[in-house]
Amino acid sequence: MSCKDLDRYWLKCAHYVGFNCKSHESHKKGCEVKVSLMRFATVTAFSCSFGREPDPKKNGIIRWVMPLNHRLRCQCTSIYPGGMNTYTPERAFDPFYTDHPLFTDLDCEIFNYFDCENCSLTNCENGGTFIDDPCHCSCAPKWTGKTCTECALTGCENGGTLDAATCKCTCPKQWMRNDCAECALRTDKDCAHGGSLSDTTSACKCTCTGNWTGNTCTECALTECKNGGTFDATTCMCTCPKQWMGIICAETRHYDCQDYLKANSNSMNDVYTIYTSKYPRGLDVYCDMKHWKGSIVIQKRVSGDLRFTRGWDEYRDGFGNLDNGSFWLGNERVRQLTDDQDTKWEIRVTVRASSTNKWSDIIGNFRLSGENYTLHADGSVDCGNGGVFFSAHGKPFSTYDRDNDDESVRNCAEESHGGWWFDGCDDGEINLNAEYTTDGVLNIPCCPNQIDRTRLQTRLKIKRML
Numbered sequence: 001m002s003c004k005d006l007d008r009y010w011l012k013c014a015h016y017v018g019f020n021c022k023s024h025e026s027h028k029k030g031c032e033v034k035v036s037l038m039r040f041a042t043v044t045a046f047s048c049s050f051g052r053e054p055d056p057k058k059n060g061i062i063r064w065v066m067p068l069n070h071r072l073r074c075q076c077t078s079i080y081p082g083g084m085n086t087y088t089p090e091r092a093f094d095p096f097y098t099d100h101p102l103f104t105d106l107d108c109e110i111f112n113y114f115d116c117e118n119c120s121l122t123n124c125e126n127g128g129t130f131i132d133d134p135c136h137c138s139c140a141p142k143w144t145g146k147t148c149t150e151c152a153l154t155g156c157e158n159g160g161t162l163d164a165a166t167c168k169c170t171c172p173k174q175w176m177r178n179d180c181a182e183c184a185l186r187t188d189k190d191c192a193h194g195g196s197l198s199d200t201t202s203a204c205k206c207t208c209t210g211n212w213t214g215n216t217c218t219e220c221a222l223t224e225c226k227n228g229g230t231f232d233a234t235t236c237m238c239t240c241p242k243q244w245m246g247i248i249c250a251e252t253r254h255y256d257c258q259d260y261l262k263a264n265s266n267s268m269n270d271v272y273t274i275y276t277s278k279y280p281r282g283l284d285v286y287c288d289m290k291h292w293k294g295s296i297v298i299q300k301r302v303s304g305d306l307r308f309t310r311g312w313d314e315y316r317d318g319f320g321n322l323d324n325g326s327f328w329l330g331n332e333r334v335r336q337l338t339d340d341q342d343t344k345w346e347i348r349v350t351v352r353a354s355s356t357n358k359w360s361d362i363i364g365n366f367r368l369s370g371e372n373y374t375l376h377a378d379g380s381v382d383c384g385n386g387g388v389f390f391s392a393h394g395k396p397f398s399t400y401d402r403d404n405d406d407e408s409v410r411n412c413a414e415e416s417h418g419g420w421w422f423d424g425c426d427d428g429e430i431n432l433n434a435e436y437t438t439d440g441v442l443n444i445p446c447c448p449n450q451i452d453r454t455r456l457q458t459r460l461k462i463k464r465m466l
């Protein structure tokens with residue numbers, strides 16, 4: 001068989017539905033054909049003609065025309081001259097116009113003339129679609145090449161990895177799309193461990209909480225805990241031994257004012273942040289570093305300027321200014337500090353009427369307990385002749401708006417204009433939170449008459465027993 005004959009057989013075979021021609025595709029280039037047909041089939045002759053008609057796109061110039069699409073032109077087995085049209089009929093597609101027509105019955109010539117190579121395609125791979133005119137595969141997005149077998153991606157965005165065989169990018173978690181160019185993070189739910197997208201959507205990165213890091217907050221920034229701390233991978237946190245604190249347990253924990261004093265014996269009276277088991281994130285307290293060294297001041301009255309006539313909630317939460325002047329630290333804080341089996345506390349009560357009239361004493365096992373902040377301590381502080389400044393009698397705290405005292409009819413807190421742990425209203429115990437007046441509530445039996453009560457100063461301090 002000659003080259004032309006072989007080629008003719010090949011081309012006809014390719015046109016014939018159901019005939020297996022796949023084995024020839026890769027060898028087909030013009031007339032240089034190497035063919036071994038699986039079987040022969042009878043192919044119907046398909047005669048085509050070049051006629052002549054005006055080309056409306058070229059100002060009606062008369063041209064040779066063949067009104068077949070590319071695929072059909074390639075099925076011609078012979079071409080002969082046709083007639084003349086005086087007008088151009090309506091067609092669904094543009095016909096083939098030429099100044100140089102071909103008239104032949106050789107498939108090989110026809111094949112080359114119409115550039116029929118692509119019309120012999122039998123399959124478009126990877127989801128591509130075959131188009132008749134001109135014959136070609138229209139490939140799905142990421143594919144290219146004659147039969148869509150070549151990957152159109154040359155790389156992946158944002159650190160993705162390209163697998164050329166499957167033409168797929170493996171994207172980092174927060175990126176998506178074929179080429180990893182689209183941010184996959186949409187809402188805060190796409191961020192792990194409570195992270196949020198609120199201010200970083202443009203960077204496609206979550207703002208993480210705690211010690212979490214990474215674009216979606218899945219990586220723990222901690223690798224170890226210092227000083228014997230225990231690492232918890234679930235929470236990405238260190239649990240530190242008692243005397244250590246900080247993210248990796250590298251900071252010395254200051255449980256109370258004494259720890260600050262131990263670290264620096266020259267510490268001044270000031271507000272310090274202490275870290276107890278109940279206040280792992282810290283609690284600000286005023287520390288006395290000079291007189292009763294390392295104690296926490298829970299009540300301070302330096303003048304009558306700060307009003308102590310307040311209700312339950314204010315005594316519970318504290319009021320006044322720790323930095324300056326008078327204050328009440330707050331019953332809840334004192335309870336959280338002292339109602340703890342691991343620590344024992346003392347309380348020092350100081351009453352100063354003048355430079356010569358001054359009382360101060362310390363009693364042990366101080367604590368507040370329960371929702372009414374019941375007072376406990378080993379004894380009382382008195383001024384020597386029956387008057388009592390402070391008595392730990394296991395009584396709850398009372399305010400004018402929450403009467404927990406023992407008087408069934410009277411309201412001691414209301415009468416004395418200040419919250420306190422009352423036994424009775426007339427039992428001789430002074431209420432150190434009472435209103436500063438020159439008569440009445442501060443008139444206790446032991447105090448010398450010459451006390452100028454408007455200049456009375458008081459302190460309640462507590463100290464952890466080591």
Ligand SMILES: [Ca+2]
Binds near residue numbers: 407409410411
């Ligand atoms: Ca009462």
